[in-house]
Amino acid sequence: MTAPLLSLRQVSVTFASRHGGGRIKVRAVDNVSLEVKPREIVGIVGESGSGKSTLARVIAGLVEPAAGELVFDSADLPFRKRPVALRRRIQMVFQDPYSSLDPRMTVRQQLAEVLSVHRLVAPRAIEAASSALLEQVHLPASILDARPRQMSGGQRQRVAIARSLAVQPDLLVADEPVSALDVSVQAGIVRLFAELRRKLGLTLVFIAHDLAVVRHLCDRVAVMYMGRIVETGATDAIFLAPCHPYTRALLAAIPRLRPAGGAAQLPATGEPPSLVRLPSGCRFRTRCPLAFATCAETEPGLVSVSDQEWHLAACHLAASAELTN
C-alpha cells in the first residue's frame, strides 16, 4: 500500500464564540482523522457549519488546529513556521476567484508576482512561463493583459488555478471551487481538475456541498456533520451503499433531473443544531428518522460497515439491517 501524502490525526479546531454575554469555545472541527494518498482526489462534503472549509484551511496552514497532528510526505507538517518549501507544496483554490485575485492587477502581473517572489524562473523567462501556466488551464495567452473584472467567472477561476500551479504544488486544496459558477462553466472546471491530476500527478482535496459534482470527480469521499466525519469510503460505496442516515438524507435531498432509483429515501427533518449547544450522544440524532434511546446517551465512533476497504460510518445502527436495505 502506498504511503499517504497527507494524514490528519485527531485534528480539532476551536473558535471562540460570543454567546449570551460570555465567550465560549466552539469546536468547528472535532477529532477528525483523514488520509490522502498521492494522486488521489478526496472529496469532503457537508452542509454549512459542518467544518469542511475549516478543515481545508487547516491543511493549507491558514487556521491553527487546537489539537491533533498533520503529517505531509512522511514528515510532520507544522502550523507555525511552516518552511516556504513546504508551503509551496500545498496550495489552495478558493470559492470566489473575484476576491482571491487582485482586482487592479492584470493576469500577467498576478502570475509574474508569484513566479518572481518564489524565484522560480529567471526574469526573462517569466513571460513564457506565464503563457505555459495559462495553457495548462486552457486559457489563451491573450488573456494576460486582462484584469479580473474583464473576465468571466470561469476564466477567473482558471486564472486562480494557474496561479496556484505556478509554484508546482503536490497537493491542491480546493474549497468549493465551482459553487459560484454557472452550471455550463462548472463542468469545464471539474474536468480541468481531473486532467491536472492525470497530467501533473496532482493530489486534490476537494471541498463541496454539491454531491453530484463530487461523484463525478472524487475517488474517495468523507461526509462531515457538525465538525465530525460521519461516513467515509470509496465514492461508489458512499453513493451506491450509503450507510449513515445523514449521508442518506443528503442524497435524498438532491433534486434530480431524471427522478429515479438510488438509495431508499430517508430524509432528515429540521435544521442542524447550533455548535454552541451540541446534542448529547450522536450529534445527528435530533434530525435522524431512526434515532433511538442509545443515540442520546453515547456518541458513536467510526466503525467499518462493509467488506469494502475503508468504508466507515459513525452510527449505532451501522451494522444493523435497518440501514443496509
Add this chain to the structure above:
Amino acid sequence: MPPSPRPPLLEVDNLSIAVTLPGARRVTAVEDVSFSVDAGEAVGLVGESGSGKSLTLRAILGILPPGASVSAGRVRFEGKDLLAGNEAELRNVRGRGITMIFQEPMTALNPVVRVGEQIVDAARGKRGWSRKVARAEALRLARHMGIPDAEACLSLYPHELSGGLRQRVMIAAALACQPRLLLCDEPTTALDVTIQAEIVALLASLRAELGMSLLYVTHNLALLAQLCRRVEVMYAGRIVERGLIADTFAAPSHPYTRGLVRATPDVDSVVDTLVGIPGSAPPLGARPTGCSFHPRCETATNACRTGDFPLRPLGNGRASACLYAERIGGLAGAGT
C-alpha cells in the same frame, strides 16, 4: 385545440427591458419576451447569470433596479395591464395578487423589526386584519412552514435566525398575503440541500392546497424538474426554448438547453461524462449577430451567424429558436 376556458393569470407580451451601462450607454437586456402562467400552474424560468431572468421577474412587479426600465411590451395580470397602471393600482396587485421571494432573505427583511411583526404587518396591510387575528395567522403560517418553536422564533430579529429560518420567515410573510401568484427568484440557492428540499416540498404543497401559481427563476434544472410542469429557457435576454419539462429536458430542441442538460451532473450515475458549454455568455450590450448562441454552439452553421431567430412553435406546446430545432430534438418536423 379547444379555446381555454379562462385567460391566463399572468401574460407577458413582447417585453423588452433596457438598462444603462456605465458611460450612459443604453442596451437591451431583455428582448421581446412573451410567456404566460395559468392559475394554479408552476412555470420555471431557467438561464444563467446575465440571461435576464431576474430582470423579467422584477419587471412584472414593477421593481426594476435603478437604471433599468421597460422599453416595450405589456404585462397583464388577471387581464389588467400592470405597466400602464399607476403606482397605486400596482400596490393593490402587489401582495394579494403577486408576491415575490428573493435569494437573500436578509435584504428582504427589515433588520430592526422582529420577524413575527413583519409577517403580521404583511397580513394586516394586505388583508385588513386586526393585529390579533394577524398574530394568530402568523403563528399558524410559521408552524405550517416547519419553523421549530414558532412562538419564540417569531419574537427574534432577522440576524438571530439561521439562513434557512430567515428564508422561511420571508416565505411566511409572502404567503400571509395569500397571493395568487408567487414569483420566486432563486429562493433556495444560498441554502443547504436538506433545507432546500424542505422548502421545495413546502412550495409544492402550497400550490396544491391553495391553487397558488408559481413563476420560479433558477439556474438549477433539476430543481425545476421537481417543482414545475413547464419551462421557459432564457439565453442572452431572449427565450430560446419552451415546453413541458418532461419533454424538454429529455429531448431538448435548442443546443443551449441541450448544453445545460449535459452540464448538469447526475448524482445517480457517472455514465455520462460531464460536458460544459464552451465559452461564456455574452456580456450585456455585446450580443453576437444572428443567433446569440452561435459562438458557443457545436451545431452552428454559417446560416446561424446572421438574421433573426424568433421562437418557432414545434407542436405539443413546444417552441425553439434554433434553426435546426427539429433535428436536435429528434422531432419529425414542425407542426406535426
